[in-house]
Amino acid sequence: MHAKEAADLLGISQRMLRHYENEGLMVVGRAANGYRHYTPADLRRAARIRDFIATGFSTREIRAMAACLSDDGAGPCSGGIDKLTQKLAHIDRLRADLDARRAAVVDRLGELRAALDKDALVD
Incomplete structure (x- = not known):
């Protein structure tokens, strides 16, 4: 999924998605043409980041909770x-x-x- 589609689906701006990446909260793959390509796992991670920010967490605090952002494990994050x-x-x-x-x-x-x-x- 392209950045504009991902941003629209998440209800945030493309700039915010780039901010997540620049802050080290996400690593997004690139398509052959160099454009960012968001996978379903990337979208889930971005949604978690968005939700943490909405509840008052800073990007620094979110980075410290990296385990809470991934799909690894079925239970609550450490x-x-x-x-x-x-x-x-x-x-x-x-x-x-x-x-x-x-x-x-x-x-x-x-x-x-x-x-x-x-x-x-x-x-």
Whole structure:
């Protein structure tokens, strides 16, 4: 399958497919004319990479989980549960930080509105 067809099927750009390859996440074969040729296994690997990126993994983190990208073995990848658990903990920390920031903004907004309302009553 050619790059455009592969990208369309995966719902990503051809540039993103090249990025996966440039980051060492994929090795794609070439047709006789030099164009990239994606096999069904390449498409499954690219879909896994796309899905990991969509859940917040960096290409560096994905590269460290190379076993999770291939079709080798029928079971879960080595360390996959640990990496996903770590990512979930990281997301939870970020979420808690954002919740605290949001609460601080809501409090400050309430203070400012109250001060404006008080000033309006004095005038």
